[in-house]
Amino acid sequence: MKKILTILIGLMLLLPITSLAGAPSPKPFVAYVMFKGEPVVGLDVLFTCGGKTITKTTNIKGGVMVDIGGGSPEFKDVTCSILEVDCGYEACQKTYNAxxxxxxxxxYIYELGEAPPEPVPECLIDSDCSLNYKCISEKCVYVEPEPTPTPTPEPKIEEKVNSNEDGTIALIEANFGDCVDVVITDSKLSKLFDGTIDFDTEDYDTHEEISLKYCIETSLDDVDFGLEPKVIIEEESIEYCYVFDDLIPLADIARDEELEIEFLNDSLEIISLSNDRMTIRHGELYNEQDGCVEGEEIDYNGLPISIGTIGEDFVYLSYNGESERINYETVGEVGEIQIYVDEAVPNRDRPGLCSIRIAEDIEEAIDDGDEFVPGWDYKIIENRICITNSEEYKYLDEGNQPLSLGDKIELPNEFVVIKVNKISTSDVTEVDIKIRDDYFLVQGSRDDDQDDAFSYNNEDYDEVYVGAEGILDSDKVLITIGSIRIGESDVYLEQGSLIIGDLTIELNFLDILYKGISFANKDDNYLTYEGIIFKNPEDSVDGKGTFDVIVPDEVPELTVTIGLESETIGIEPEPTECPACTEEECIDTVCPSPAVCKTCPDIIPTECPPEKTCPPVTNNLAAIIITGILSMGGGAAIFFKLFNNKIFTSSRTGIKSYRGRDGTLKILHKHPGTTGYHDPQISHRAPETHPKGMIDVKEGYVKNEKGEWEYR
Incomplete structure (x- = not known):
């Protein structure tokens, strides 16, 4: 019995050694094909070992890679002792003792002696490929077919919308990459009307609604978006509508039988309505309580309107040196204003009474597509009167930029505010990838410093190796040939090359791909729809150093609110600080007197003499920015109000700076005509264009005759 136990214990001790020894090491063979020092892209290279041939195509670096080790996924069924290489040219017809x-x-680098032919694209459009294949980067790539969905009833549009407890705010939650199309009524936003109105002694059902369409995009869609998601709104994607649920007899609407509705917080009197045109009546109404009495006067714009004789169907009126008889239910003009006689009641024994409406233009004819106010147009169609946005919020180099967190659009008459209100956050796992001993060394760290970065089968790891044979722990003992979980997320680290969700890092950093598309020549930072961040893939491919990826525990959601404006969630509020000159000495430059900080009215900044200003702030960041501004012609006449990383150079212009994740200093500016801060290298379109790269535009913007901000 003792002998048997000794044998068993010996076998148990040998198991880890056997497991470790049995894990074959990858042997990456890398070849680069060049012509006159430039990479040859798209050339097929054949590798033959043990009678088996595989084909690899050179990437944008002219490189291909094949594993010739014992655990090779390409040659796993054969023994690779002699390796033959052939790319169709003498320079790369080689044989090696593997x-x-x-x-x-x-x-190995193969320098071709003759120019290779231009690669013929495998495809240009999806129809060039077979079933279940798509054309990606001019190659047919297999795409897993979508499973046939089980038919479900079409959901109501409002099921995508929630509201707060009192119904004053409607909320829409969506993921990055989603496009939203919703219609909001009183069931989600209590401000909206749903009831009956009276017209010609009959009741008719009507309601108000707001429709909203937008898409949430990231740097995958536009690299200039950086690591901040943007809300893209096209023209005619925001609509407010007054809807007639019951058909109103349009022919019965007239001057003496007007249709009255509440439209965008305003009373609207309609005296004519068709499927694409309406006429409305403006003006302030005055009756006998306001002085519309025979022989009396009404004050209008600081001048008296004298009420003369009131007859059965007319009123004599005088204003601004002119007199006019205006008949009942007609519009007349007196002294450059229009007056509509709504009622005329003569009396024999006492002064007559009247009711009149006064405006510069009493009646206004409106066609479908006419401007309501700048930025908004009428949309008149059957059974509804609407307004819709006439401007898009889409491009960073235009005045109306895509919406960022905290940005908002207000409907006319302060009806409601549409705001990018919240971006959900969660703990993240920072993944650092290096090459060590023919493996990927993958190290993870957590924000919370409590949970380990990776987990598999109830075991936690902060560091793993990934190779052709699988995923190994820090002692290079095999964990799994499958995948391990990253943090608390639904994203997994997989073997093959190195796979994190839709991100693939090929062995030896030969290429980095996202959803099958190479990012090897991209030097920007990217935010995916799942909230994964990966940084500067070009540096990793070129330098073969490290590659950083950030994986959130939860897929982020962006919330848009409609209704009353609520507190923005997702960014740290800037502390309230009042700028003040506290230095005793001043230098010889000119500065205007600083204004009292509105948020801290009790704090009054110390003012320098008119011919002097405060010394430059010693903060390194401020010094860098100020030096840059002055060197670019900002001039000494700028009065800087500095707090945190913002500098306000005037009441309408400013500069903001921050340190990017890569440590570089980012400088943005703002000025009239645009929404928020943006890159000074953007020069905009006319008339807002300013010299490209100008950080401080000073007081260069004035409104032109069209009411547009123009740089002069």
């Missing part, structure tokens, strides 16, 4: 090669130092 068993004697010392990889990962197996990197």
């Amino acid at each position: 068993g004697a090669m010392d990889c990962p130092k197996c990197e």
Whole structure:
């Protein structure tokens, strides 16, 4: 019995050693095909080992890679002792003793002696490919077919919308990459009307609604968006509508039988309505309580309107040196104003009474598509009167930029505010990827410093190795040939090359792909729809150093609110600070007197003499920015109000700076005609265009005759 136990214990001790020894090491063979020092892209290279041939195509660096080790996924069924390479040119027709090669130092450069032909694209459009294949980067790539969905009843549009407890705010939650199309009524926003109105002694059902369409995009859609999601709104994507649920006899609407509705917080009197045109009546109404009595006067714009004789169907009126008889239910003009006689009641024994309406233009004919106010147009169609946005919020180089967190659009008459109100946040796992001993060394760290970065089968890890044979722990003992979980997310780290969700990092940093598309020549930082951040893939491919990825525990959601304006969630509020000059000495430059900070009225800044200003702030960041502004012609006449990372150079212009995740200093500016801060390298379109790269535009913007901000 004792002998048996000794044998069993010995076998148990040998198991980890056997497991470790049995894990074959990858042997990456890397070849680069060049012509006159430039990479040859799209060239097929054949690798043959043990009678088996595989084909690889050179990437944008002219490189291909194949694993010739014992655990090779390409040659796993054969013994790779002699490796033959052929790319169709003499320079790369080579034979190697694979068993004697010392990889990962197996990197070879083949310089072609003649120019290769231009690569013929495998496809240009999806229809060039077979079933279940799509054309991606001019190659047919297999796409897993979508499962046939189980038919479900079409959901009501408002099921996508929630509201707060008192119904004053409607909320729409969506993920990055989603497009939203909703219609909001009183069931989600109590401000909206749904009831009956009276017309010609009959009741008719009507209601108000707001429709909203937008898409949430990231730097995958526009690299200039950086690591901030943007809400894209096209023209005619915001609509407010007054809807007639019951058909109103349009022919019965007339001057003496007007249709009255509440439209965008305003009373609207309609005296004519068709499917694409309406006529409305403006003006303030005055009756006998306001002085519309025979022989008396009404004050209008500081001048008296004298009420003369009131007859059965007319009123004599005088204003601004002119007199006019205006008949009942007609519009007359007196002294450059229009007056509509709504009622005329003569009396024999006492002064007559009247009711009149006064405006510069009493009646206004409106066609479908006419302007309501700048930025908004009428939309008149059958059974509804609407307004819709006539401007898009789409491009960073235009005045109306895509909406960022905290940005808002207000409907006319302060009806409601549409606001990007919240971006959900969660703990993240920062993943650092390096090359070590022919493997990917993947190290993870957590914000909370409590949970380990990776987990598999109830075991936690902060560091793993990924190779052709699988995922190994820090001692290079095999964990799994499958995948391990990253943090508390639904994203997994997989073997193959190195796969994180839709992100693929090929062994030896030969290429980095997202959803099958190469990012090897991209030097920007990217935010995916799942909230994953990956940084500067070009540096990793070129330098073969490290590659950083950030994985959130939860897929982020962006919330848009409609209704009363509520507190923005997702950014740290800037502390309230009042700028003040506290230095005793001043230098010889000119500065205007600083204004009292509105948020801190009790704090009055110390003012320098008119011919002097405060010394430059010693904060390094401020010094860098100020030096840059002065060197670019900002001039010494700028009065800087500095708090945190913002500098206000006038009442309407400012500069903001921050340190990017890569440590570089980012400088943005703002000025009239645009929404928020943006890159000074953007020069905009006329008339807002300013010299490209000008950080401080000073007081260069004035409104032109069209009411547009123009740089002069």
